[in-house]
Amino acid sequence: MENTSLPSFWANFTVLHENATSPYTSLQKSMHLLSIVIYGIACVLGVAGNGFVIWIAGFKMKKTVNVVWFLNLAVADFVFTFFLPLSIVYTALGFHWPFGRLLCKLNSTMAFLNMFASVFLLTIISMDRCVSVTYPVWSRNYRTKKLACGITLVAWFAAFILSSPYLVFRDTAMNSRNVTSCYNNFALSDSYDIEKTRMLWRARHKAMVVTRFLFGFVLPFTVIVICHGVVAFRMKSRRLTKSSKPFRIIIAVTVSFFLCYFPYHVFSLLEMLKMSANHHLKMVLYLGIPLASSLAFFNSCINPILYVFVGQKKFRKSLVSSFEGAFGEDFVLSLSKRKSRSASQMEIQMA
Template sequence: MEDYDYYFSEYDSNYSFTLDPVEDEPEKPHLTGHLHMVSMIIYIIACVLGVPGNAIVIWVTGFKMKKTVNVLWLLHLGVADFVFVVFLPFSIIYLALDFHWPFGVWMCKINSFVTVLNMFGSTLFLTVISLDRYLSTAYPHWSNKFRTLKSACIVCLVVWLSAVALSLPYLYFRDTMVLASGKTVCYQNFHNHSKYLIVMRHNILVWVRFINGFLLPSLTMVVCYSLLAFQVKRTTLQDLSKFSRIIAALIIAFFICWTPLHVFSILELAAHHNSHLHQVLHNGMPFASSLAFINSCLNPILYLFIGKNFKLHLSRSFLTIMKNTLREASQSGTILETIERPETSNEHLCERVAGQPYLPDLERDTQKLSQVCLSSTGSASV
């Protein structure tokens, strides 16, 4: 059977159906050429926007803002996306050269490993943030005791170790192969002479990626935000913190960008028994991959545009806008969560707000807290 694997982007889990030398690919249809051109343009856009955007997120959250749990989540999301977009030029060149890989076997392995690491890392961090949002609101006493910067750092370490463990098979199996035409392709080499074992290993990788990188995180996020919607009173839904709005937007963007690629991955499993799917995968997989890749440049943009006063701040520098927006997002999450907790004492409310810089977007909330603190201690410092 003809090997169609090397047509797909470097993200896809490619493999060979047979042990025969891979023949040169047939002449690609006109539509396929256009789709691949669109994919390459999206790659370039993701790289051009993602590198400076995520670098600024890392700079602001890592060096310019006070370290809080919310800021730490945003920092690690930025790191996951930044590492990925830095490697995007390799994918752009690979696609521009019509799937010829000139960078050697180790860059083939590392590039694929980093791509999958970004997917697992981003997904797991969004899942952790969703759990954190729910637990902070539903169990305030537990949150006040255990939601510390130290515990958040431990969670981040566990997330990264889990993402690395799930991505290691792509580092091990990825390989290069020279075709009869002299073109070198980067593909998934399962090192086995049994077609059954090759297909089985490929199926395992796809299902592990789908379940751990999409299905379970999706269910967790949906359950957390559904429970959160019931937990928060209807009258306060309009006053959700900016941080919660940002995380909701990140999750929606993640689903929109990554769902097509996971759907194509499941369809790929059926290609073992359906040759008609070959052309569908050949045309659609690079485009689905490029849509997933552009997710890495969306986060910094969402941080900015969700801000209520974004248009009023357009005259400021990009760095200043990003810094103010991220600070408002992280601190508004803390303040509004505290307001919504009936179990929290007045003294604790004052402690949570004391020392925080004044934020125009939070004027209504700080006024509420000022009244609470005045009635409790006779003075307020907001």
């Protein structure tokens, strides 16, 4: 991601404290090593797990609306974790970027594309469940795979629009020690000696962080919470106390996304609002940003685990059966049939 999450922030801090005392050096090395370990675990689990989900959902299962949702979610996570080795090498080389400007831009763009696509897909899935509970008969007649594919394309397009500025602002620069950094050049300038240039950098940085916070977290999660509230109320009023596994999967994936990304957004806002003279806040950011970012990375590898194990009572079931249970349409069909039976009984009573 950007300088508030990926190693460029560390590079800036390293330059700022290049003559620091040994405690800073020791802490720096420890956090670098921790970042490499976490990135490596997230990369291996994410590529393997999401690749397996793509193989199962794409080639072994019948294409349904739910499969379309979760398949695209797995693709977003797979693409992101596939690019993680670049960040691992960047950190291991002491924040020297040897891959060129194009990959510098693509690396950050893919990270935010995954974030926006994931939260948009989770929002769509929540809205789909809400509509299925509120209007089950309509859902049974008009909830089609073709419509799901169209909505998914819109979500990907919106995610690309919101992540595309990083294709413009992400840049590389070499310092006097021949170390190349991959950083956010928000002012599109080679020098920040002029106050006007620094003001432009801060304004664009603020706009990017606020936009990401609103469209990548606040607004989607407001919709998700409202939709889940409606679903819970409808299920309780209809005495559907025993929820299906797909519903539990959606709750688990949404909660994991919230827990993984909420700290990242908090630290991004703190980094944007920090005061240069506040040494203690600098240290909090120095420790917290890499850890919050690592937690955000883990969101891309945890979903396949949730698909298999959430709600499983027997772990000896085949993996294909596990995914079929996770992505099944039983939740929608049961509601539709229940609603249809109620409508038929009402018609008989009125006849």
